[in-house]
Amino acid sequence: MSNKVINVMSVIDYIEANLTKKLDLEQVAQGVHYSKYHLHRIFSETIGLSIHEYIVRRKLSEAAKLLVFSDCSILDIALLAGYESQQAFSAIFKEMYKKTPYQYRENEAYYPLQLRFILSEKPNLKQRDWQTHIQLAVKEDLPLCLELVYQIVDGFPNLQEEEYLASVGSFIEKKQVLILKEEHLLIAMMAFDRSSGNIEFLGVHPQYRKQGIAKAFLKKLIEEKLTDQTPCITTFREGDKADPGYRKVWEHLGFAEAELLKEYGYPTQRMIFLKEGTDE
Incomplete structure (x- = not known):
């Protein structure tokens, strides 16, 4: 360590x-x-x-x-x-x-802004071709998916554990969840809707966020999974104090502002992919 x-x-x-x-x-x-x-x-x-x-x-x-x-x-x-x-x-x-x-x-509904960080004792931070290691998730990966969301709950306001597990389980059955694993650690995960092009969930473990992984997932999605759809996502609105920096990540990746929305009563904004950017 x-x-x-x-x-x-x-x-x-x-x-x-x-x-x-x-x-x-x-x-x-x-x-x-x-x-x-x-x-x-x-x-x-x-x-x-x-x-x-x-x-x-x-x-x-x-x-x-x-x-x-x-x-x-x-x-x-x-x-x-x-x-x-x-x-x-x-x-x-x-x-x-x-x-x-x-x-x-x-x-009467509790959800956290931030849970205690549990760090990987031996993170493998060597730069590599992450895209080739991204694979489809299977139902046995669900516990790891839950562990990851505990680390990145700051990016998902109003997240309810049972709803999250049910939703991810459903996307796994449809072969619409991509993951990146390092031994017994889930480094990153993306759930997407093939019919709409919407990225339902993209999270990268905090210790791996400066490794180009989000960009690798987006390229994998565009090149292999959404060949006839334009990716989109909903994220924090401009100026939201609760945003720890996710909106900026999406902008760097090449997403642009679209309509303002409310999800589960929380103000958000839809963003649409325009051109390849960088998440560095």
Whole structure:
């Protein structure tokens, strides 16, 4: 295991053990006894989020869980999440969840913004011809698909586990799920609808996001699976605070804006593939 991965894992352990406390980069650095500049760099490189972003998303995810599964007052939950007032908590919660804490509680459906990252101890990050290793998924891959979505749940607002498994299982039966595996780790997965050209799901493990894998999946899709369709996808709207960077990825890959939509009550935007780009 590389020193960088060990250091990032220690940061995650520290954050998770102190989620109910007020946390910032300075405190985390002191807690794990590293330079804050060093930590900020290696964490962002490995995870794709800054330490601050990860803390905010994890705290709000735990707060959302309490809103649904506990009788704690919203003020108490705000204080537990490290906010000094219910007003400050409600403002950031609505920015990220598109509902006030009260509306979220009334809806009685929990979904996280961010789950704890579980890092691969021995990621194989050597650049290769990823496209040749992409294959069709089979039903035995479903548990690995669930493990992957836990790592990238930040890109799929309002994701419900049972619905996700049922949907992926259905696409696997139709031979419309592509995967990339590294031994017992699912590096990436794409589910698509052959009739509409819609990419229903594309996720890449955080540690592998700078390896050109998303572009390899898109090329595989266009060249072998959607020969008579134009790929499209729905993603976060411009300026959505909950977007950790997925919209920018799609733009770099060559997708352009189309109509604004709402999916499961969440504001999104459809994007259509125009020309080959890059996901680097």
